[in-house]
Amino acid sequence: MIQLDNLTKVFDTPEGAVVAADHISLEVPSGEICILLGPSGCGKTTTLKMINRIVTPTSGKVFISGEDTTDMNTQDLRRNIGYVIQQIGLFPNMTIEENITIVPKLLGWDKAKYKARAREMMAMISMEPDAFLKRFPSELSGGQQQRIGVARALAADPPVMLMDEPFGAIDPINRAVIQDEFLKMQQELNKTIMFVSHDIDEAIKMGDRVAIFREGKLVQHSSPDDLLAAPKNAFVESFLGEDRALKRLNLVKVEEVVSDEIATVSPGDTLETALARIEDYGYQNAILMVNDRRQPVGLITRAKARTTKGYCRDHFESVPGTVTLDDDLRKVASLMFSQDATWLPCVDDQGRVCGQITQRAMTHHLGSRFRAREAAARKPDSAVKE
């Protein structure tokens, strides 16, 4: 756990005092990633660097795992905090192995232990130990170097990590891959992480919580979904972008929106039955046909059911696509747009139909948060301050 208590930094410049961070109070619960987000010069990096005292705080306190760090020895403090920087900063005079094992060595581990640890770290970042440990950083690609940078920070297994735009210098394709790998590692490692970024999409993807900074002040600190649904003021709103409702699609899972009420027909039913069911349930254009294991096999359109006689199995069309409970709404929206569909069947692990997701339900879900906020704003006593 990281707690910042009224952390403040004032820089003396020839033009006078500049407040880079103004009474920042923030708490990152154990095992969570907190993203510090904001435009350049907003104080997010200064705040991060005050935690491991690369920047000395003017006032305020930092607590790590509940312990006040003010009186801790700087070197001991830093050895117990993993630190990853944008420029990577691997030592070019050392092999990959020496780079990874440097903190364990500083902490006085014995040789067999830190050598084994280096191999373990390489496995964790999915790089072949025998191929890379004896090489030098200049022989690696940028993406590989930053993986080693993360491995070096994690080598001594610190409970807390600070990451200063760690993936900022990596090309977009590699960046997405490394972000995914990192999130997967984090699921097992459960580190408490503070992470500086200026990329809103990265923040939404990586963060359990996002802290937005502006001119040295913490403006809003909330979960990505709350942030996008209820930005606190005009600055946050404009920083998040006009398409912030679309960005929320990434954060919402199908299971939150799915309706388990769905009428189906089986191949043996007649088209008359199908039409009756379409009318009963008020479906606009089609009904899903499932086999005896409840797997979707086709669609019976309203037009076909009305104009033709016969059995469903002879007159169905193909299903445009299915989604699972674990998919995010972005994928669903994309599938709907590409298939010109207003609803999609939702299936479980075995491919059995368990519900449906409609465009209406999606827009309703995303919009409800906005409406709730507007309703709150109309009531003066519970108005959102700022």
Add this chain to the structure above:
Amino acid sequence: MPIQSLNGALRALLLVAIFFAGVWSQSSGVIEDFLWYLPDVQYLAIQHLWLTAISGGLAILVAIPLGIVLSRPSMARWAESLMQVLNVGTTIPTLAVLALSMSFLGIGAVPAIFGLFVATLLPITRNTYAGLKGVDPALMEAAAGIGMSSTQRLMRVELPNALYVIFAGMRTALTINVGTVPLAFLIGAGGLGELIFTGIDLYDPVMMLSGAIPTALLAIVVDALIATVAFLVVPRGVNPSRA
């Protein structure tokens, strides 16, 4: 391949030229004349190398710590002006430095070594300072951020990364040193300058050359020696010649 055949032709021509130069020097007796100076050359070359070793060694022992001290952040305010003082120091010709040191240290090896020491000091100090200042700030931040003390940062990060530049300074300085030692003869310190200057005074080109050619060869050998040490000592990851 026209270029390869041209190269081959040049090489053959060179061999022929060397052969005829050998024939001529043997028949005219020049080789005999040079060989007559051989005992002198051996004795003076050793004296020459001692002067270089002592003055150069002292210069390295002083210049590297000086460069390190100047590169410390706490010295930042003074470092540039001190480097300027050292720069002005080098603009004084070595001959003048020798003359000055003779005027208060007398004649002999001691003032010569002092003069050579002063001339050798600057390139090494400057390269040490520049090499350490040139270490990527990101490396320094990473080193500090993972909890290295300032001594650990210097020994494990700064010096290894600056070493190639420091060695380049030593190469330049010591090569110049070997080439400057002949002037030490003028204040009575010996060395191969004895043959060069006496040869000039006596209009004896053979005598002069038997001092000058070994001096040039010594400079080349010293340069190659330091290059070899640098090749072996500078870590592979930051050594351009081993990339």
